[in-house]
Amino acid sequence: MKASKEFRLIMISAMYENGGNTTHRFLDGHPQLYVYPFESQLGTILVNDYMSSIFPLKYRWPEFPMHGDFDKDYELIIDEELKRHVKTPFASKFKDADMKLSDQVRKKTFLQLLKGQTRKRKNIVEAFFRSTFEAWKDYNRSGKEVAYLGYSPVVGVDAEKIFLDFPNSHIIHVVRNPYSAYSDTKKRPVPYSLSKYVTIWNMVQLSALNFAQMYHKNFHLIRFEDLVTNPKKLFSDLVKKLGLKYDQALEYPSWNTKKLETVVPWGTIMTPTQKANKTTMNELSAKEIKDIKERTVVINKILGYDRF
DSSP: OOOOSSOOEEEEEEOTTSSHHHHHHHHTTOTTEEEOSSOOOOOOTTOOSTTTTTSOGGGSOOOOOSSOOHHHHHHHSOOHHHHHHHHOGGGOSOTTOOOOOOHHHHHHHHHHHHTTOOSOHHHHHHHHHHHHHHHOTTOOOOSOOOEEEEEOTTGGGGHHHHHHHOTTOEEEEEEOOHHHHHHHHTTSSSOOOHHHHHHHHHHHHHHHHHHHHHTTTTEEEEEHHHHHHOHHHHHHHHHHHHTOOOOGGGGSOEETTEEOSOOTTTSSOOSOSHHHHHHHHTTSOHHHHHHHHHHTHHHHHHHTOTTO
């Protein structure tokens, strides 16, 4: 099977510490996917709306000026993790993730792909993904790739914009019980307070539940708990909806198709197992569990976490 010329996009979305990175790494080895190496932080500083004070701009669907040039558009895309890794590898948290990719070559390819193209966001985003894999010289290609996979936390809140640009695209939104999620969030250098984290968790999941109804063929909501319990079952169902074939590589996390023993440093979830998920939850105090339960009671009932 030859790689498709049609641009097909799949984006993973997830509230912080909800398993987006883990899902990304489980999908990494699928032979039909070009999998972006890190968070594909497509946002730009021009994103400015009612959600800008809640979510980091780098995680949003990008905005570009009506008038300008593609050279500047490329630089506007934040893409912090990849640019830092290839430009200043000594400062990257992915030191062991070797990759032969020159940002200069990628930019040159990006501009070549857009030569003669109309100034539309969809064209810029497509060129961004295509140029990444044309410039990534040691990417383990299967020759069967038909779609591009990206991951950007909470990008699902921009589902309407994504589907406006790419009507045939898909969004995979990952949810995780708020107890384990907040427990992992506490391990960050500067963690959110419990009230702030849970409030945003509620907002993101409510938005995802609505979009899953509005775009039921393209917006797919999955639970982290189902992933770590039985990845084969979860992905067997999911890939059919994405128009892909099942592959055994979906049963373990990987980087550039090489199996990983831990998903760190891609995320704080060190071991993606059912036992580790429960252990993480039990690291909370009784008061924290009580507070989270009270603040998430409505969404928990819908997602099945009221009995978790």
